[in-house]
Amino acid sequence: MPEDRVTAVRERTADKGASEIAMVLPWSYYGSMSTVVKKSVSVPDAIWAAAEAEAARSNTTVSALIADALENLLAIRAGLRAVQEWEREHGEFTAAEIAEADAILDAAGVGEPSERPDLRLRRSDRCRAGGPPHVALA
Amino acid sequence: MWLLHKRALGRGVRPVVPAGVITEVYRSGQQVNLTRLLSGCRIDPLDESTAKAAGILLGNCSTNPGAVDASVAEGALRRGDAVVTGNASHLRALADGVGRKLEVIPM
Numbered sequence: 556m557p558e559d560r561v562t563a564v565r566e567r568t569a570d571k572g573a574s575e576i577a578m579v580l581p582w583s584y585y586g587s588m589s590t591v592v593k594k595s596v597s598v599p600d601a602i603w604a605a606a607e608a609e610a611a612r613s614n615t616t617v618s619a620l621i622a623d624a625l626e627n628l629l630a631i632r633a634g635l636r637a638v639q640e641w642e643r644e645h646g647e648f649t650a651a652e653i654a655e656a657d658a659i660l661d662a663a664g665v666g667e668p669s670e671r672p673d674l675r676l677r678r679s680d681r682c683r684a685g686g687p688p689h690v691a692l693a
Numbered sequence: 694m695w696l697l698h699k700r701a702l703g704r705g706v707r708p709v710v711p712a713g714v715i716t717e718v719y720r721s722g723q724q725v726n727l728t729r730l731l732s733g734c735r736i737d738p739l740d741e742s743t744a745k746a747a748g749i750l751l752g753n754c755s756t757n758p759g760a761v762d763a764s765v766a767e768g769a770l771r772r773g774d775a776v777v778t779g780n781a782s783h784l785r786a787l788a789d790g791v792g793r794k795l796e797v798i799p800m
């Protein structure tokens with residue numbers, strides 16, 4: 556950046572409040588600012604033992620494993636709620652359409668069609684969650 | 694697209710959207726349906742390593758499908774994903790160029 560441009564930026568930022576300066580920071584800056592909280596939660600001992608074993612296999616920590624699983628679960632539920640909003644505006648899919656889509660996903664080997672009761676959403680959400688990514692949209 | 698998105702999420706699968714694809718379609722925060730769709734997706738960033746890998750796919754491709762398609766193919770090949778796309782021929786050509794096969798779901 557030319558020196559006169561740097562000076563101009565300095566002058567502008569000196570005149571403005573910190574909130575306006577913060578608005579020009581790249582989004583990735585905020586992405587690196589997440590903090591960690593320590594909370595007490597209850598987990599069935601069998602699940603905890605399985606989580607410890609999985610963390611050891613994956614060369615990670617149980618905390619990282621839980622954070623990753625929770626982030627995935629929350630995103631899936633948010634995505635399903637967004638689909639519900641879209642369907643309210645555009646109409647729900649028919650049973651035939653759903654069957655056709657399931658057949659396409661089955662043929663491509665995307666996910667598992669079986670129920671995941673351990674990850675099932677509330678009845679009002681009508682869908683399920685969890686698992687690794689296995690499809691790309693382009 | 695929406696139905697496949699819904700059913701994939703229902704199977705516990707978060708669709709992956711390569712960052713370059715967002716560049717192609719995003720124009721403002723007013724695109725409500727795009728925001729909705731992306732809320733359930735995982736965004737695959739383009740970094741130096743993946744950008745170079747996508748470039749290698751382009752270099753080996755008999756046609757010139759473009760950088761974004763190359764990044765889509767690179768990510769899908771790396772992760773073993775099926776690709777839902779309107780550019781099936783481009784993505785297949787990119788994979789064919791390096792002797793790989795992509796599972797493509799044409800739109």
